[in-house]
Amino acid sequence: MKGNFIDNLPKxxxxxxxGFIGFIxxxxxxxxxxxxxxxxxxxxxxxxxxxxxxxxxxxRTAQADAYYVAGRQVPTVFNGMATAADWMSGxxxxxxxxxIYFKGYGYMALLVGWTGGYVLVASLLAPYLxxxxxxxxxxxxxxxxxxxxxxxxxxxxxxVASFTYVTAQINATGTIASVALDIPFQYAVxxxxxxxxxxxxxxxxxxxxxxxxxxYIVLIIAYLLPVFWISNKMxxxxxxxxxxxxxxxxxxxxxxxxxxxxxxxxxxxxVPKGLAGITKAHSAVNATPWAFISxxxxxxxxxxxxxxxxxxxxxTPSVKAARKSVGWSLFFIFLLYSxxxxxxxxxxxxxxxxxxxxxxxxxTFAEVEAxxxxxxxxxxxxxxxxxxxxxxxxxxxxxxxxxKAVVLATPEIAGLPYVISGLVAAGGMAAAMSTADGxxxxxxxxxxxxxxxxxxxxxxxxxxxxxxxxxxxxxxGFAGATIAAMEIQGILGSVIWAFDFxxxxxxxxxxxxxxxxxxxxxxxxxxxxxxxxxxxWYLVWVRxxxxxxxxxxxxxxxxFGSAVSFVxxxxxxxMTAEPDKATQKMVDDVRVPSGKTILGKxx
Amino acid sequence: xxxxxxxxxxxRGLLFITLAIWFVFSxxxxxxxxxxxxxxxxxxxxxxxxxxxxxxxxxxxxxIFWFANRQEKIDEEFGFSExxxx
Numbered sequence: 001m002k003g004n005f006i007d008n009l010p011k012x013x014x015x016x017x018x019g020f021i022g023f024i025x026x027x028x029x030x031x032x033x034x035x036x037x038x039x040x041x042x043x044x045x046x047x048x049x050x051x052x053x054x055x056x057x058x059x060r061t062a063q064a065d066a067y068y069v070a071g072r073q074v075p076t077v078f079n080g081m082a083t084a085a086d087w088m089s090g091x092x093x094x095x096x097x098x099x100i101y102f103k104g105y106g107y108m109a110l111l112v113g114w115t116g117g118y119v120l121v122a123s124l125l126a127p128y129l130x131x132x133x134x135x136x137x138x139x140x141x142x143x144x145x146x147x148x149x150x151x152x153x154x155x156x157x158x159x160v161a162s163f164t165y166v167t168a169q170i171n172a173t174g175t176i177a178s179v180a181l182d183i184p185f186q187y188a189v190x191x192x193x194x195x196x197x198x199x200x201x202x203x204x205x206x207x208x209x210x211x212x213x214x215x216y217i218v219l220i221i222a223y224l225l226p227v228f229w230i231s232n233k234m235x236x237x238x239x240x241x242x243x244x245x246x247x248x249x250x251x252x253x254x255x256x257x258x259x260x261x262x263x264x265x266x267x268x269x270x271v272p273k274g275l276a277g278i279t280k281a282h283s284a285v286n287a288t289p290w291a292f293i294s295x296x297x298x299x300x301x302x303x304x305x306x307x308x309x310x311x312x313x314x315x316t317p318s319v320k321a322a323r324k325s326v327g328w329s330l331f332f333i334f335l336l337y338s339x340x341x342x343x344x345x346x347x348x349x350x351x352x353x354x355x356x357x358x359x360x361x362x363x364t365f366a367e368v369e370a371x372x373x374x375x376x377x378x379x380x381x382x383x384x385x386x387x388x389x390x391x392x393x394x395x396x397x398x399x400x401x402x403x404k405a406v407v408l409a410t411p412e413i414a415g416l417p418y419v420i421s422g423l424v425a426a427g428g429m430a431a432a433m434s435t436a437d438g439x440x441x442x443x444x445x446x447x448x449x450x451x452x453x454x455x456x457x458x459x460x461x462x463x464x465x466x467x468x469x470x471x472x473x474x475x476x477g478f479a480g481a482t483i484a485a486m487e488i489q490g491i492l493g494s495v496i497w498a499f500d501f502x503x504x505x506x507x508x509x510x511x512x513x514x515x516x517x518x519x520x521x522x523x524x525x526x527x528x529x530x531x532x533x534x535x536x537w538y539l540v541w542v543r544x545x546x547x548x549x550x551x552x553x554x555x556x557x558x559x560f561g562s563a564v565s566f567v568x569x570x571x572x573x574x575m576t577a578e579p580d581k582a583t584q585k586m587v588d589d590v591r592v593p594s595g596k597t598i599l600g601k602x603x
Numbered sequence: 604x605x606x607x608x609x610x611x612x613x614x615r616g617l618l619f620i621t622l623a624i625w626f627v628f629s630x631x632x633x634x635x636x637x638x639x640x641x642x643x644x645x646x647x648x649x650x651x652x653x654x655x656x657x658x659x660x661x662x663x664x665x666x667i668f669w670f671a672n673r674q675e676k677i678d679e680e681f682g683f684s685e686x687x688x689x
Binding site (some may be wrong): 087105108111112113116118120122123124127131180202241242243244245246248249283284286287288290291293296300318320323324326330331334337338341342385470588592593594 | 606607610611614617618621622625628629630632633635636637640646647648649651652654655656657659660661664666667668670671674675678682683684685
């Protein structure tokens with residue numbers, strides 16, 4: 001190929017996408033010729049992970065700016081795809097449709113929150129941080145406010161938030177690897193971890209960028225193909241997003257007809273852990289305005305504070321490109337998020353509508369227990385039925401399912417070939433790996449660049465810095481995997497906590513650093529540490545039986561944390577001296593796109 | 604007022620407009636979620652349901668591109684846009 005790699009990107013990824021579709025077709029033919037389901041699953045995961053590792057190896061580098069910010073030459077659209085993969089985690093891919101399936105409207109606050117946050121990223125932060133020219137988020141805090149303590153506080157907040165998040169992602173890679181490769185979870189976690197490290201260790205941000213683009217392509221095909229296929233197969237409409245109004249209305253009708261019968265506590269004890277029944281209306285408004293808005297708001301402010309997302313915009317060639325790139329990121333995220341409610345609708349209707357051949361509600365228990373897919377997913381501990389009222393037919397309140405099953409099992413329930421299930425496994429793996437990569441890199445880079453290079457040993461040579469960065473990557477990865485292997489908390493809960501931690505400690509110090517010239521070091525430190533401590537305290541208080549206030553729950557504790565952070569930051573800043581002339585000049589320079597970056601190309 | 608101050612004033616103005624639109628689609632309409640869901644909206648979905656699945660999400664995408672273009676115009680107007688070789 002002629003020309004350099006960047007100019008050839010559309011061609012390279014075009015060939016890659018064609019190759020991947022070719023692979024799906026070959027697998028489909030192999031299935032017809034008698035390839036077993038297990039072999040197909042292994043082939044999908046092994047093939048895609050091999051490609052990512054190859055990209056990771058090809059992107060190896062020994063330069064600091066390539067390792068930390070991919071050489072600042074990632075074009076807008078491709079950075080958008082990489083950010084979308086970075087953003088959409090195993091939770092978005094595997095758990096989101098399930099959450100909507102069970103909780104309906106109240107849960108969809110997450111859809112609004114996880115997209116609306118990008119407006120804040122684009123307008124308040126990304127272009128200014130790009131102009132700043134930093135390698136990491138604490139790099140901005142440390143330079144804008146000055147001093148090692150401010151820098152170190154930012155590293156602490158970043159580590160708490162990102163580490164909470166990353167264990168969930170390694171957990172998700174482990175879950176998928178254990179199902180697809182049929183090995184125990186404790187080992188699968190480490191298989192997942194090694195795959196993750198293969199992408200990031202040699203090339204740093206450059207390796208992660210180009211693997212994330214590849215992972216986005218896999219995950220979006222794996223999500224959209226089944227949604228369209230199922231919708232067409234059910235006769236619900238060839239373009240589900242615009243055509244499922246009747247299905248949504250029909251679910252409402254069935255809910256009325258069946259009613260939401262509350263199960264006795266004793267009956268619920270027999271249901272395996274992690275499975276749930278349908279207890280909330282699908283499309284009706286089932287949450288108070290504040291419950292909805294507070295969750296959406298917490299997720300939006302968290303989005304604008306999560307360092308692994310912010311650092312993706314450090315890789316664009318210009319400030320202008322950073323802004324546009326946020327738009328593309330959200331567009332690529334929108335493609336998946338707007339499909340999740342459609343998948344939840346199709347999945348729910350195909351299970352509960354007695355008029356459909358796949359519907360199981362109203363059938364006898366013997367009939368349901370004879371269905372192949374029910375047996376498979378019951379064995380995988382993701383489906384469960386129990387005749388509480390003893391009438392022999394299955395009622396809505398007697399059917400239980402795991403949240404993951406909505407994405408993982410619906411293709412099989414709808415009667416799609418197994419090749420689709422293999423594809424979905426590869427997609428889930430891609431989603432979890434890409435997010436884990438971004439997070440581990442964010443933590444390792446912050447510690448290697450901000451703590452080791454900026455605070456401990458400012459004279460270190462590039463080779464030594466990058467060695468430290470890589471060692472940290474492995475150490476943090478293993479620490480995350482070890483905690484993930486203990487399976488302390490669910491995937492989704494810890495993801496939401498990560499957002500709350502990030503917004504508690506970082507939202508206002510970042511935003512005010514650009515938008516309020518008077519903000520100073522003392523204020524920022526008080527804001528970061530005070531916010532983080534206040535948020536963490538509220539979480540512990542509510543978890544240990546505290547009643548909470550203003551309707552702030554353990555999922556939205558960031559609202560309290562960031563409010564404390566804001567007040568502390570403003571009060572302490574005003575009580576102490578204003579920043580010096582040089583710092584004020586720095587803020588002025590950040591506010592205009594033209595001119596040199598604040599920090600040099602290599603620093 | 605210096606050129607840079609004027610630029611920042613306009614930039615701030617754009618920010619307020621952007622945040623106001625953002626507020627409407629992320630918070631404002633959900634204050635009236637229950638009432639709005641009684642009415643049939645685009646493609647036959649109830650209004651609130653449609654906003655949570657598609658409407659608000661799509662509005663954010665359009666809003667960001669609109670904002671990016673407006674900000675570019677402001678940067679150009681005051682001569683602060685980047686040169687290609689920077």
